[in-house]
Amino acid sequence: MWNFIRPRAGTLRVWQALVLVVIFVFWWAMTTPGLIPPLMFENDRQAAFFFGEPIKIFARIWDWFVADRDIYGHLWVTLLETVLAFLLGTVAGLVIGMWLALSPIAAAIFDPYIKAMNSMPRVILAPIFAVWFGLGIASKVALGFTLVFFIVFFNVYQGVKEVSPTVLANARMLGAGRNQLLRHVYLPSATSWVFSSLHTSVGLAFVGAVVGEYLGSSRGVGYLILQAEGMFDINTVMAGILVLTAFALVLDWVVGRAESHLMRWQPRAGETEKL
Amino acid sequence: MNAPALSLTGITCTFVSRDDRGQRYTAVRDVTLDVAPGEFVSVVGPTGCGKSTLLNVAAGLLEPSAGTIHVFGEPLAGINGRAGYMFQSEALMPWRTARGNVMAGLEFHGLDPQVAGARADEWLKRVGLGGFGDRYPHQLSGGMRKRTSLAQTLVLDPDIILMDEPFSALDIQTRQLMENEVLDLWAAKRKAVLFITHDLDEAIAMSDRVVVLSAGPASHPIGEFVIDLPRPRDVAEVRITPRFIELHRAIWDVMREEVLKGYAQQKLAA
Numbered sequence: 001m002w003n004f005i006r007p008r009a010g011t012l013r014v015w016q017a018l019v020l021v022v023i024f025v026f027w028w029a030m031t032t033p034g035l036i037p038p039l040m041f042e043n044d045r046q047a048a049f050f051f052g053e054p055i056k057i058f059a060r061i062w063d064w065f066v067a068d069r070d071i072y073g074h075l076w077v078t079l080l081e082t083v084l085a086f087l088l089g090t091v092a093g094l095v096i097g098m099w100l101a102l103s104p105i106a107a108a109i110f111d112p113y114i115k116a117m118n119s120m121p122r123v124i125l126a127p128i129f130a131v132w133f134g135l136g137i138a139s140k141v142a143l144g145f146t147l148v149f150f151i152v153f154f155n156v157y158q159g160v161k162e163v164s165p166t167v168l169a170n171a172r173m174l175g176a177g178r179n180q181l182l183r184h185v186y187l188p189s190a191t192s193w194v195f196s197s198l199h200t201s202v203g204l205a206f207v208g209a210v211v212g213e214y215l216g217s218s219r220g221v222g223y224l225i226l227q228a229e230g231m232f233d234i235n236t237v238m239a240g241i242l243v244l245t246a247f248a249l250v251l252d253w254v255v256g257r258a259e260s261h262l263m264r265w266q267p268r269a270g271e272t273e274k275l
Numbered sequence: 276m277n278a279p280a281l282s283l284t285g286i287t288c289t290f291v292s293r294d295d296r297g298q299r300y301t302a303v304r305d306v307t308l309d310v311a312p313g314e315f316v317s318v319v320g321p322t323g324c325g326k327s328t329l330l331n332v333a334a335g336l337l338e339p340s341a342g343t344i345h346v347f348g349e350p351l352a353g354i355n356g357r358a359g360y361m362f363q364s365e366a367l368m369p370w371r372t373a374r375g376n377v378m379a380g381l382e383f384h385g386l387d388p389q390v391a392g393a394r395a396d397e398w399l400k401r402v403g404l405g406g407f408g409d410r411y412p413h414q415l416s417g418g419m420r421k422r423t424s425l426a427q428t429l430v431l432d433p434d435i436i437l438m439d440e441p442f443s444a445l446d447i448q449t450r451q452l453m454e455n456e457v458l459d460l461w462a463a464k465r466k467a468v469l470f471i472t473h474d475l476d477e478a479i480a481m482s483d484r485v486v487v488l489s490a491g492p493a494s495h496p497i498g499e500f501v502i503d504l505p506r507p508r509d510v511a512e513v514r515i516t517p518r519f520i521e522l523h524r525a526i527w528d529v530m531r532e533e534v535l536k537g538y539a540q541q542k543l544a545a
Contacts, residue, residue, distance in 0.1 A: 167368055169362070171379070172354055266369070267414075
Protein backbone atom coordinates (compact mmCIF):
# COMPACT_ATOMS: atom_id res chain seq x y z
CA MET A 1 0.00 0.00 0.00
CA TRP A 2 2.73 2.50 1.03
CA ASN A 3 4.70 1.61 -2.08
CA PHE A 4 1.73 2.60 -4.17
CA ILE A 5 1.25 6.07 -2.67
CA ARG A 6 4.73 7.01 -1.51
CA PRO A 7 5.99 10.35 -2.88
CA ARG A 8 7.40 10.00 -6.38
CA ALA A 9 6.98 11.65 -9.77
CA GLY A 10 3.68 9.88 -10.46
CA THR A 11 2.00 10.80 -7.20
CA LEU A 12 3.43 14.33 -7.06
CA ARG A 13 0.09 16.05 -7.72
CA VAL A 14 -1.65 13.96 -5.06
CA TRP A 15 0.93 14.97 -2.47
CA GLN A 16 0.76 18.60 -3.51
CA ALA A 17 -3.02 18.52 -3.07
CA LEU A 18 -2.58 16.79 0.26
CA VAL A 19 -0.45 19.66 1.57
CA LEU A 20 -3.22 22.08 0.64
CA VAL A 21 -5.84 19.92 2.34
CA VAL A 22 -3.73 19.67 5.50
CA ILE A 23 -3.32 23.44 5.63
CA PHE A 24 -7.04 24.03 5.25
CA VAL A 25 -7.98 21.36 7.77
CA PHE A 26 -5.55 22.85 10.28
CA TRP A 27 -6.93 26.31 9.59
CA TRP A 28 -10.49 25.05 9.97
CA ALA A 29 -9.73 23.19 13.19
CA MET A 30 -8.01 26.16 14.79
CA THR A 31 -10.65 28.71 13.91
CA THR A 32 -14.00 26.93 14.26
CA PRO A 33 -15.58 28.25 17.46
CA GLY A 34 -16.05 25.59 20.12
CA LEU A 35 -14.14 22.83 18.35
CA ILE A 36 -11.05 23.02 20.52
CA PRO A 37 -10.61 25.09 23.67
CA PRO A 38 -9.03 28.50 23.02
CA LEU A 39 -5.26 28.34 23.47
CA MET A 40 -4.18 31.90 22.79
CA PHE A 41 -7.39 33.87 22.96
CA GLU A 42 -9.80 34.82 25.70
CA ASN A 43 -12.83 33.32 24.04
CA ASP A 44 -13.37 30.84 21.27
CA ARG A 45 -14.65 33.39 18.71
CA GLN A 46 -11.51 35.45 18.55
CA ALA A 47 -9.51 33.04 16.39
CA ALA A 48 -12.27 33.16 13.79
CA PHE A 49 -12.34 36.95 14.00
CA PHE A 50 -8.63 37.31 13.32
CA PHE A 51 -8.01 34.51 10.85
CA GLY A 52 -11.36 33.89 9.20
CA GLU A 53 -13.05 30.54 8.77
CA PRO A 54 -12.25 28.48 5.67
CA ILE A 55 -15.84 27.29 5.19
CA LYS A 56 -17.21 30.82 5.28
CA ILE A 57 -14.41 31.98 3.01
CA PHE A 58 -15.31 29.35 0.43
CA ALA A 59 -18.96 30.27 0.80
CA ARG A 60 -17.98 33.85 0.07
CA ILE A 61 -16.05 32.80 -3.03
CA TRP A 62 -18.99 30.65 -4.12
CA ASP A 63 -21.29 33.66 -3.77
CA TRP A 64 -18.95 35.81 -5.80
CA PHE A 65 -18.51 33.41 -8.66
CA VAL A 66 -21.73 31.37 -8.74
CA ALA A 67 -24.57 32.61 -6.55
CA ASP A 68 -24.34 36.39 -6.94
CA ARG A 69 -21.92 36.53 -9.87
CA ASP A 70 -20.82 39.98 -8.80
CA ILE A 71 -17.02 39.55 -8.83
CA TYR A 72 -16.54 39.33 -12.58
CA GLY A 73 -16.78 43.10 -13.01
CA HIS A 74 -14.11 43.62 -10.36
CA LEU A 75 -11.86 40.93 -11.79
CA TRP A 76 -12.24 42.45 -15.23
CA VAL A 77 -11.17 45.86 -13.94
CA THR A 78 -8.12 44.41 -12.20
CA LEU A 79 -7.21 42.41 -15.31
CA LEU A 80 -7.63 45.45 -17.54
CA GLU A 81 -5.39 47.52 -15.29
CA THR A 82 -2.75 44.79 -15.26
CA VAL A 83 -2.78 44.33 -19.03
CA LEU A 84 -2.71 48.05 -19.77
CA ALA A 85 0.12 48.68 -17.30
CA PHE A 86 2.06 45.77 -18.77
CA LEU A 87 1.57 46.81 -22.40
CA LEU A 88 2.29 50.51 -21.89
CA GLY A 89 5.25 49.81 -19.63
CA THR A 90 6.69 47.30 -22.10
CA VAL A 91 6.32 49.55 -25.14
CA ALA A 92 7.80 52.55 -23.33
CA GLY A 93 10.62 50.44 -21.88
CA LEU A 94 11.39 49.00 -25.33
CA VAL A 95 11.44 52.35 -27.12
CA ILE A 96 13.41 54.26 -24.49
CA GLY A 97 15.70 51.31 -23.75
CA MET A 98 16.61 50.96 -27.42
CA TRP A 99 17.05 54.68 -27.81
CA LEU A 100 19.41 55.02 -24.86
CA ALA A 101 21.33 51.85 -25.73
CA LEU A 102 21.95 53.13 -29.26
CA SER A 103 22.92 56.66 -28.32
CA PRO A 104 25.60 56.53 -25.65
CA ILE A 105 25.60 60.30 -25.08
CA ALA A 106 21.89 60.36 -24.21
CA ALA A 107 22.45 57.35 -21.97
CA ALA A 108 25.28 59.12 -20.17
CA ILE A 109 23.14 62.21 -19.61
CA PHE A 110 20.12 60.35 -18.27
CA ASP A 111 22.02 57.69 -16.37
CA PRO A 112 21.85 59.27 -12.85
CA TYR A 113 18.15 60.09 -13.22
CA ILE A 114 17.25 56.61 -14.34
CA LYS A 115 19.18 55.16 -11.44
CA ALA A 116 17.46 57.55 -9.05
CA MET A 117 13.98 56.79 -10.37
CA ASN A 118 14.65 53.08 -10.26
CA SER A 119 15.81 53.13 -6.66
CA MET A 120 12.87 55.24 -5.56
CA PRO A 121 10.18 53.14 -3.82
CA ARG A 122 7.58 53.71 -6.47
CA VAL A 123 4.59 52.46 -4.50
CA ILE A 124 4.86 55.80 -2.74
CA LEU A 125 3.71 57.42 -5.98
CA ALA A 126 0.28 55.78 -5.73
CA PRO A 127 -1.34 58.63 -3.71
CA ILE A 128 0.04 61.21 -6.14
CA PHE A 129 -1.27 59.23 -9.10
CA ALA A 130 -4.66 59.07 -7.40
CA VAL A 131 -4.63 62.88 -7.21
CA TRP A 132 -3.44 63.26 -10.78
CA PHE A 133 -5.49 60.60 -12.50
CA GLY A 134 -8.45 60.17 -10.15
CA LEU A 135 -9.77 56.98 -8.60
CA GLY A 136 -10.49 55.27 -11.93
CA ILE A 137 -8.25 52.75 -13.66
CA ALA A 138 -5.80 55.39 -14.96
CA SER A 139 -4.05 55.86 -11.60
CA LYS A 140 -3.57 52.07 -11.23
CA VAL A 141 -2.24 51.77 -14.74
CA ALA A 142 0.20 54.60 -13.97
CA LEU A 143 1.47 52.81 -10.87
CA GLY A 144 1.86 49.49 -12.69
CA PHE A 145 3.56 51.33 -15.54
CA THR A 146 6.27 52.74 -13.28
CA LEU A 147 6.93 49.24 -11.96
CA VAL A 148 6.99 47.48 -15.34
CA PHE A 149 8.86 50.20 -17.22
CA PHE A 150 12.14 49.83 -15.37
CA ILE A 151 12.23 46.05 -15.59
CA VAL A 152 11.70 46.18 -19.34
CA PHE A 153 13.95 49.19 -19.77
CA PHE A 154 16.96 47.58 -18.13
CA ASN A 155 16.45 44.31 -19.96
CA VAL A 156 16.16 46.03 -23.34
CA TYR A 157 19.19 48.15 -22.59
CA GLN A 158 21.15 45.02 -21.76
CA GLY A 159 19.74 43.16 -24.76
CA VAL A 160 20.83 45.83 -27.22
CA LYS A 161 24.27 46.15 -25.62
CA GLU A 162 24.81 42.42 -25.84
CA VAL A 163 24.00 41.90 -29.50
CA SER A 164 26.81 39.76 -30.84
CA PRO A 165 29.18 42.03 -32.80
CA THR A 166 29.57 39.30 -35.40
CA VAL A 167 25.81 39.04 -35.97
CA LEU A 168 25.72 42.81 -36.28
CA ALA A 169 28.63 42.95 -38.73
CA ASN A 170 27.08 40.09 -40.69
CA ALA A 171 23.76 41.91 -41.01
CA ARG A 172 25.58 45.02 -42.18
CA MET A 173 27.50 43.02 -44.77
CA LEU A 174 24.20 41.55 -45.96
CA GLY A 175 23.12 45.09 -46.73
CA ALA A 176 21.04 46.08 -43.70
CA GLY A 177 20.61 49.83 -43.28
CA ARG A 178 20.15 51.55 -39.95
CA ASN A 179 16.39 50.96 -39.80
CA GLN A 180 16.75 47.35 -40.86
CA LEU A 181 19.39 46.78 -38.19
CA LEU A 182 16.96 48.20 -35.65
CA ARG A 183 14.12 46.02 -36.83
CA HIS A 184 15.91 42.79 -37.64
CA VAL A 185 18.82 42.72 -35.20
CA TYR A 186 18.40 45.05 -32.22
CA LEU A 187 14.67 44.56 -31.75
CA PRO A 188 14.66 40.73 -31.79
CA SER A 189 17.64 40.67 -29.47
CA ALA A 190 16.02 43.17 -27.10
CA THR A 191 12.63 41.46 -27.13
CA SER A 192 14.25 38.18 -26.23
CA TRP A 193 15.43 39.85 -23.05
CA VAL A 194 11.97 41.32 -22.51
CA PHE A 195 10.40 37.90 -22.79
CA SER A 196 12.87 36.46 -20.37
CA SER A 197 11.60 38.98 -17.84
CA LEU A 198 7.96 38.48 -18.77
CA HIS A 199 7.02 36.71 -15.55
CA THR A 200 8.49 39.48 -13.44
CA SER A 201 6.95 42.32 -15.39
CA VAL A 202 3.45 40.81 -15.59
CA GLY A 203 3.66 40.08 -11.88
CA LEU A 204 4.64 43.67 -11.13
CA ALA A 205 1.87 45.05 -13.33
CA PHE A 206 -0.53 42.97 -11.24
CA VAL A 207 1.01 44.25 -8.00
CA GLY A 208 0.64 47.83 -9.27
CA ALA A 209 -3.03 47.27 -10.10
CA VAL A 210 -3.93 45.66 -6.77
CA VAL A 211 -1.94 48.07 -4.61
CA GLY A 212 -3.42 50.99 -6.51
CA GLU A 213 -6.93 49.67 -5.93
CA TYR A 214 -6.22 49.04 -2.31
CA LEU A 215 -5.07 52.62 -1.77
CA GLY A 216 -8.15 54.16 -3.27
CA SER A 217 -10.62 53.06 -5.90
CA SER A 218 -14.23 52.31 -6.61
CA ARG A 219 -13.85 48.98 -8.42
CA GLY A 220 -11.52 45.99 -8.62
CA VAL A 221 -10.58 43.11 -6.36
CA GLY A 222 -8.28 45.35 -4.30
CA TYR A 223 -11.27 47.57 -3.65
CA LEU A 224 -13.31 44.58 -2.41
CA ILE A 225 -10.56 43.75 0.05
CA LEU A 226 -10.26 47.34 1.21
CA GLN A 227 -14.01 47.57 1.82
CA ALA A 228 -14.21 44.28 3.70
CA GLU A 229 -11.27 45.30 5.84
CA GLY A 230 -13.06 48.50 6.77
CA MET A 231 -15.89 46.38 8.16
CA PHE A 232 -13.55 43.86 9.86
CA ASP A 233 -14.96 41.21 7.55
CA ILE A 234 -11.88 38.97 7.65
CA ASN A 235 -13.59 36.17 5.72
CA THR A 236 -14.10 38.42 2.70
CA VAL A 237 -10.54 39.75 2.96
CA MET A 238 -9.20 36.19 2.95
CA ALA A 239 -11.50 35.26 0.07
CA GLY A 240 -10.19 38.25 -1.88
CA ILE A 241 -6.60 37.20 -1.21
CA LEU A 242 -7.32 33.64 -2.38
CA VAL A 243 -8.98 34.90 -5.54
CA LEU A 244 -6.03 37.20 -6.26
CA THR A 245 -3.59 34.35 -5.71
CA ALA A 246 -5.49 32.05 -8.06
CA PHE A 247 -5.72 34.87 -10.58
CA ALA A 248 -1.99 35.52 -10.39
CA LEU A 249 -1.33 31.81 -10.98
CA VAL A 250 -3.55 31.80 -14.06
CA LEU A 251 -1.80 34.91 -15.34
CA ASP A 252 1.59 33.31 -14.79
CA TRP A 253 0.49 30.19 -16.66
CA VAL A 254 -0.71 32.25 -19.63
CA VAL A 255 2.60 34.11 -19.66
CA GLY A 256 4.46 30.81 -19.55
CA ARG A 257 2.57 29.60 -22.61
CA ALA A 258 3.19 32.82 -24.49
CA GLU A 259 6.87 32.69 -23.57
CA SER A 260 7.48 29.17 -24.78
CA HIS A 261 5.78 30.04 -28.06
CA LEU A 262 7.74 33.24 -28.63
CA MET A 263 11.09 31.90 -27.48
CA ARG A 264 11.15 28.71 -29.48
CA TRP A 265 14.28 29.89 -31.30
CA GLN A 266 16.25 29.87 -28.07
CA PRO A 267 18.14 26.76 -27.09
CA ARG A 268 17.05 25.09 -23.89
CA ALA A 269 19.35 23.12 -21.68
CA GLY A 270 19.22 19.44 -22.46
CA GLU A 271 17.46 19.88 -25.74
CA THR A 272 19.00 17.46 -28.19
CA GLU A 273 17.18 17.94 -31.41
CA LYS A 274 20.24 18.05 -33.63
CA LEU A 275 20.32 16.03 -36.79
CA MET B 276 38.07 46.80 -67.20
CA ASN B 277 41.24 45.23 -65.96
CA ALA B 278 40.94 46.83 -62.51
CA PRO B 279 41.42 44.26 -59.78
CA ALA B 280 38.27 43.19 -57.94
CA LEU B 281 39.87 44.19 -54.70
CA SER B 282 42.93 46.30 -54.27
CA LEU B 283 44.45 47.18 -50.90
CA THR B 284 47.27 49.71 -51.07
CA GLY B 285 49.56 50.56 -48.17
CA ILE B 286 47.06 49.49 -45.50
CA THR B 287 48.13 50.20 -41.92
CA CYS B 288 45.87 49.59 -38.94
CA THR B 289 46.81 50.93 -35.54
CA PHE B 290 44.48 50.30 -32.63
CA VAL B 291 44.52 52.68 -29.69
CA SER B 292 43.56 51.43 -26.28
CA ARG B 293 40.38 53.11 -25.09
CA ASP B 294 41.56 53.38 -21.48
CA ASP B 295 45.06 54.51 -22.19
CA ARG B 296 45.57 56.63 -25.29
CA GLY B 297 49.30 55.99 -25.10
CA GLN B 298 48.90 52.27 -25.62
CA ARG B 299 48.72 51.41 -29.25
CA TYR B 300 48.95 48.25 -31.25
CA THR B 301 49.73 48.14 -34.91
CA ALA B 302 48.08 45.02 -36.29
CA VAL B 303 49.11 45.34 -39.92
CA ARG B 304 51.61 47.73 -41.51
CA ASP B 305 51.84 48.77 -45.11
CA VAL B 306 50.02 45.85 -46.69
CA THR B 307 49.47 45.95 -50.41
CA LEU B 308 47.38 43.19 -51.92
CA ASP B 309 45.39 42.78 -55.13
CA VAL B 310 42.78 40.20 -55.96
CA ALA B 311 41.89 39.89 -59.64
CA PRO B 312 38.30 39.15 -60.69
CA GLY B 313 37.76 35.41 -60.49
CA GLU B 314 40.96 34.84 -58.55
CA PHE B 315 41.14 32.76 -55.37
CA VAL B 316 43.71 34.28 -53.02
CA SER B 317 44.55 32.90 -49.60
CA VAL B 318 46.29 34.79 -46.83
CA VAL B 319 48.13 32.61 -44.34
CA GLY B 320 50.06 33.59 -41.27
CA PRO B 321 50.64 32.72 -37.65
CA THR B 322 47.82 33.29 -35.17
CA GLY B 323 47.28 36.85 -34.11
CA CYS B 324 48.96 38.36 -37.13
CA GLY B 325 46.11 40.62 -38.16
CA LYS B 326 44.58 38.49 -40.90
CA SER B 327 41.05 39.23 -39.74
CA THR B 328 41.88 42.93 -39.49
CA LEU B 329 42.82 42.89 -43.14
CA LEU B 330 39.54 41.23 -44.06
CA ASN B 331 37.50 43.71 -42.02
CA VAL B 332 39.25 46.50 -43.88
CA ALA B 333 38.41 44.89 -47.22
CA ALA B 334 34.78 44.52 -46.08
CA GLY B 335 34.57 48.18 -45.12
CA LEU B 336 33.75 47.29 -41.51
CA LEU B 337 37.02 48.80 -40.30
CA GLU B 338 38.60 52.00 -41.53
CA PRO B 339 42.38 51.67 -41.85
CA SER B 340 44.70 54.18 -40.20
CA ALA B 341 46.41 54.67 -43.53
CA GLY B 342 46.11 53.30 -47.04
CA THR B 343 43.42 53.05 -49.66
CA ILE B 344 41.00 50.35 -50.80
CA HIS B 345 39.68 50.11 -54.32
CA VAL B 346 36.85 47.83 -55.38
CA PHE B 347 36.79 47.26 -59.13
CA GLY B 348 38.69 50.52 -59.53
CA GLU B 349 36.37 52.57 -57.30
CA PRO B 350 37.59 53.86 -53.94
CA LEU B 351 35.71 52.20 -51.10
CA ALA B 352 33.58 54.30 -48.77
CA GLY B 353 31.61 52.62 -46.02
CA ILE B 354 30.49 49.01 -46.29
CA ASN B 355 31.77 47.12 -49.31
CA GLY B 356 28.49 46.42 -51.05
CA ARG B 357 29.99 44.13 -53.68
CA ALA B 358 31.50 41.78 -51.13
CA GLY B 359 30.02 38.91 -49.17
CA TYR B 360 31.66 38.08 -45.86
CA MET B 361 31.73 34.68 -44.21
CA PHE B 362 32.73 35.10 -40.59
CA GLN B 363 34.88 32.88 -38.44
CA SER B 364 32.48 32.80 -35.49
CA GLU B 365 28.73 32.30 -35.39
CA ALA B 366 27.12 35.04 -37.42
CA LEU B 367 23.62 33.67 -38.04
CA MET B 368 20.73 35.50 -36.45
CA PRO B 369 19.58 33.04 -33.78
CA TRP B 370 15.97 34.29 -33.90
CA ARG B 371 15.61 33.43 -37.58
CA THR B 372 15.27 29.98 -39.07
CA ALA B 373 17.89 28.74 -41.51
CA ARG B 374 15.62 29.84 -44.34
CA GLY B 375 15.01 33.21 -42.68
CA ASN B 376 18.74 33.69 -42.35
CA VAL B 377 19.43 32.89 -45.98
CA MET B 378 16.62 35.22 -47.01
CA ALA B 379 17.83 38.06 -44.80
CA GLY B 380 20.20 39.68 -47.27
CA LEU B 381 17.62 39.60 -50.06
CA GLU B 382 15.04 41.13 -47.73
CA PHE B 383 17.45 43.88 -46.73
CA HIS B 384 17.86 44.68 -50.41
CA GLY B 385 14.11 45.12 -50.70
CA LEU B 386 13.32 41.95 -52.61
CA ASP B 387 9.77 40.63 -52.47
CA PRO B 388 9.66 38.07 -49.60
CA GLN B 389 8.18 35.43 -51.86
CA VAL B 390 10.92 35.70 -54.46
CA ALA B 391 13.51 35.87 -51.67
CA GLY B 392 12.04 32.75 -50.08
CA ALA B 393 12.17 30.82 -53.31
CA ARG B 394 15.79 31.79 -53.85
CA ALA B 395 16.66 30.92 -50.27
CA ASP B 396 15.12 27.46 -50.73
CA GLU B 397 17.14 26.98 -53.89
CA TRP B 398 20.38 27.86 -52.08
CA LEU B 399 19.56 25.74 -49.07
CA LYS B 400 19.17 22.82 -51.44
CA ARG B 401 22.43 23.68 -53.13
CA VAL B 402 24.34 23.50 -49.83
CA GLY B 403 22.55 20.28 -48.91
CA LEU B 404 20.10 21.64 -46.36
CA GLY B 405 16.93 21.15 -48.41
CA GLY B 406 14.81 19.83 -45.55
CA PHE B 407 16.23 22.00 -42.78
CA GLY B 408 14.90 25.42 -43.71
CA ASP B 409 12.53 25.69 -40.77
CA ARG B 410 15.16 24.95 -38.13
CA TYR B 411 16.69 27.52 -35.86
CA PRO B 412 20.49 27.79 -35.75
CA HIS B 413 20.72 26.11 -32.34
CA GLN B 414 18.97 23.08 -33.80
CA LEU B 415 21.64 22.67 -36.47
CA SER B 416 25.06 21.13 -36.11
CA GLY B 417 28.20 23.24 -36.52
CA GLY B 418 28.72 22.08 -40.10
CA MET B 419 25.12 22.81 -41.01
CA ARG B 420 25.38 26.28 -39.54
CA LYS B 421 28.45 26.91 -41.68
CA ARG B 422 26.56 25.75 -44.76
CA THR B 423 23.73 28.10 -43.87
CA SER B 424 26.27 30.93 -43.53
CA LEU B 425 27.67 30.00 -46.93
CA ALA B 426 24.20 30.07 -48.50
CA GLN B 427 23.44 33.33 -46.70
CA THR B 428 26.55 34.94 -48.20
CA LEU B 429 26.30 33.49 -51.69
CA VAL B 430 22.56 33.99 -52.24
CA LEU B 431 23.34 37.69 -52.77
CA ASP B 432 25.68 36.73 -55.60
CA PRO B 433 28.54 38.98 -54.44
CA ASP B 434 31.39 39.74 -56.84
CA ILE B 435 33.94 39.40 -54.05
CA ILE B 436 33.79 36.73 -51.36
CA LEU B 437 35.68 37.32 -48.13
CA MET B 438 36.17 34.30 -45.88
CA ASP B 439 37.68 34.43 -42.42
CA GLU B 440 38.81 30.95 -41.40
CA PRO B 441 35.28 29.78 -42.16
CA PHE B 442 35.96 26.12 -41.47
CA SER B 443 38.40 26.32 -38.58
CA ALA B 444 35.78 25.13 -36.09
CA LEU B 445 34.85 22.03 -38.09
CA ASP B 446 36.23 18.53 -37.83
CA ILE B 447 38.59 17.45 -40.59
CA GLN B 448 36.08 15.36 -42.60
CA THR B 449 33.33 17.98 -42.61
CA ARG B 450 35.96 20.52 -43.38
CA GLN B 451 37.16 18.75 -46.51
CA LEU B 452 33.60 18.29 -47.69
CA MET B 453 32.91 21.98 -47.21
CA GLU B 454 36.16 22.95 -48.93
CA ASN B 455 35.21 20.90 -51.96
CA GLU B 456 31.75 22.39 -51.97
CA VAL B 457 33.15 25.90 -51.88
CA LEU B 458 35.55 25.08 -54.71
CA ASP B 459 32.69 23.70 -56.82
CA LEU B 460 30.55 26.77 -56.21
CA TRP B 461 33.49 29.01 -56.93
CA ALA B 462 34.34 27.15 -60.15
CA ALA B 463 30.78 27.62 -61.37
CA LYS B 464 30.66 31.37 -60.72
CA ARG B 465 34.32 32.43 -60.74
CA LYS B 466 34.14 35.19 -58.16
CA ALA B 467 37.12 36.90 -56.58
CA VAL B 468 37.84 35.23 -53.25
CA LEU B 469 39.98 36.48 -50.39
CA PHE B 470 40.39 33.56 -48.05
CA ILE B 471 41.98 33.86 -44.62
CA THR B 472 43.31 30.77 -42.91
CA HIS B 473 46.05 29.61 -40.62
CA ASP B 474 46.02 26.20 -42.26
CA LEU B 475 48.63 26.06 -45.01
CA ASP B 476 47.25 22.82 -46.47
CA GLU B 477 43.85 24.38 -46.89
CA ALA B 478 45.35 27.49 -48.46
CA ILE B 479 47.38 25.59 -51.04
CA ALA B 480 44.63 23.13 -51.89
CA MET B 481 42.09 25.83 -52.65
CA SER B 482 43.91 28.88 -53.97
CA ASP B 483 45.40 30.34 -57.10
CA ARG B 484 47.77 32.38 -55.01
CA VAL B 485 48.96 32.22 -51.38
CA VAL B 486 50.19 35.29 -49.53
CA VAL B 487 52.20 34.76 -46.34
CA LEU B 488 51.96 37.36 -43.58
CA SER B 489 54.65 37.90 -40.98
CA ALA B 490 53.96 37.51 -37.27
CA GLY B 491 52.31 40.47 -35.55
CA PRO B 492 52.52 43.20 -34.47
CA ALA B 493 52.84 45.22 -37.66
CA SER B 494 52.52 42.20 -39.91
CA HIS B 495 53.09 42.60 -43.60
CA PRO B 496 53.32 40.19 -46.54
CA ILE B 497 56.64 38.37 -46.64
CA GLY B 498 56.04 35.98 -49.47
CA GLU B 499 53.72 35.27 -52.36
CA PHE B 500 53.33 31.96 -54.14
CA VAL B 501 51.39 31.12 -57.28
CA ILE B 502 49.72 27.75 -56.89
CA ASP B 503 49.88 26.12 -60.31
CA LEU B 504 48.10 22.89 -59.40
CA PRO B 505 45.60 21.91 -62.09
CA ARG B 506 41.90 22.45 -61.48
CA PRO B 507 39.39 21.04 -60.72
CA ARG B 508 41.00 19.87 -57.51
CA ASP B 509 39.86 17.57 -54.78
CA VAL B 510 41.24 18.98 -51.55
CA ALA B 511 41.89 15.54 -50.09
CA GLU B 512 43.59 14.08 -53.16
CA VAL B 513 45.62 17.11 -54.16
CA ARG B 514 47.46 16.97 -50.84
CA ILE B 515 49.43 13.91 -51.87
CA THR B 516 50.60 15.14 -55.28
CA PRO B 517 54.37 15.87 -55.55
CA ARG B 518 53.78 19.46 -56.69
CA PHE B 519 51.64 20.13 -53.60
CA ILE B 520 54.34 18.83 -51.32
CA GLU B 521 56.94 20.91 -53.12
CA LEU B 522 54.85 24.08 -52.74
CA HIS B 523 54.08 23.25 -49.16
CA ARG B 524 57.76 22.93 -48.36
CA ALA B 525 58.63 26.19 -50.10
CA ILE B 526 55.91 28.16 -48.31
CA TRP B 527 56.55 26.50 -44.97
CA ASP B 528 60.21 27.53 -45.19
CA VAL B 529 59.07 31.14 -45.26
CA MET B 530 56.36 30.67 -42.66
CA ARG B 531 58.09 28.58 -40.06
CA GLU B 532 60.17 31.35 -38.57
CA GLU B 533 57.12 33.63 -38.33
CA VAL B 534 55.04 30.95 -36.68
CA LEU B 535 57.75 30.43 -34.08
CA LYS B 536 58.00 34.18 -33.57
CA GLY B 537 54.24 34.50 -33.14
CA TYR B 538 54.21 31.60 -30.72
CA ALA B 539 57.03 33.07 -28.66
CA GLN B 540 55.21 36.40 -28.45
CA GLN B 541 52.00 34.76 -27.29
CA LYS B 542 53.90 32.85 -24.65
CA LEU B 543 55.53 36.05 -23.51
CA ALA B 544 52.20 37.82 -23.27
CA ALA B 545 50.63 34.98 -21.32
